[in-house]
Amino acid sequence: MASDPKVHIFEEVANHNKTKDCWLIISGKVYDVTPFMDDHPGGDEVLLSATGKDATNDFEDVGHSDSAREMMEKYYIGEIDPKTVPAKRTYIPPEQTPYNPDKTPEFVIKILQFLVPLLILGLAIAVRHYTKKE
Numbered sequence: 001m002a003s004d005p006k007v008h009i010f011e012e013v014a015n016h017n018k019t020k021d022c023w024l025i026i027s028g029k030v031y032d033v034t035p036f037m038d039d040h041p042g043g044d045e046v047l048l049s050a051t052g053k054d055a056t057n058d059f060e061d062v063g064h065s066d067s068a069r070e071m072m073e074k075y076y077i078g079e080i081d082p083k084t085v086p087a088k089r090t091y092i093p094p095e096q097t098p099y100n101p102d103k104t105p106e107f108v109i110k111i112l113q114f115l116v117p118l119l120i121l122g123l124a125i126a127v128r129h130y131t132k133k134e
Contacts, residue, residue: 006078010085017051019044024055028082031075054085 008023008030016023016032024031024047037044042062050058 005076007081008078009081013080014052017048019048022047022051023077024050024059025053025080025085026059026072027056028080029076030078030080031072032077033075036071036075054080 010025013023013025013030019037020034022032022034022037022044024033033040033047037047040047
């Protein structure tokens with residue numbers, strides 16, 4: 001690691017989000033993992049999905065080995081300016097259709113979908129029975 005690390009802003013790091021140019025933020029440090037894309041055991045998709053955000057949780061959740069942590073040192077290119085990292089976004093659930101307590105029309109349709117074919121089947125059997133020549 002360099003004695004005086006370069007400080008990167010979040011927007012700059014977030015722009016490096018391609019297979020041929022991939023930077024990650026892990027524990028406040030910036031890593032250029034482009035040379036490692038083909039060698040990553042999880043594939044390059046895993047690394048690409050961690051771009052444009054603080055990937056610390058993604059990295060820690062996997063439970064990387066000590067050798068993997070040591071390997072990171074050769075990809076280290078600087079620190080991230082914490083003031084430029086956006087606050088974590090809170091989850092906003094998609095808007096749902098309002099609850100319809102009066103299910104009568106839907107219930108009637110479902111009953112008819114069940115009863116009409118039975119009625120047709122019953123009529124077909126009755127017609128066959130009464131028109132059958134003995």
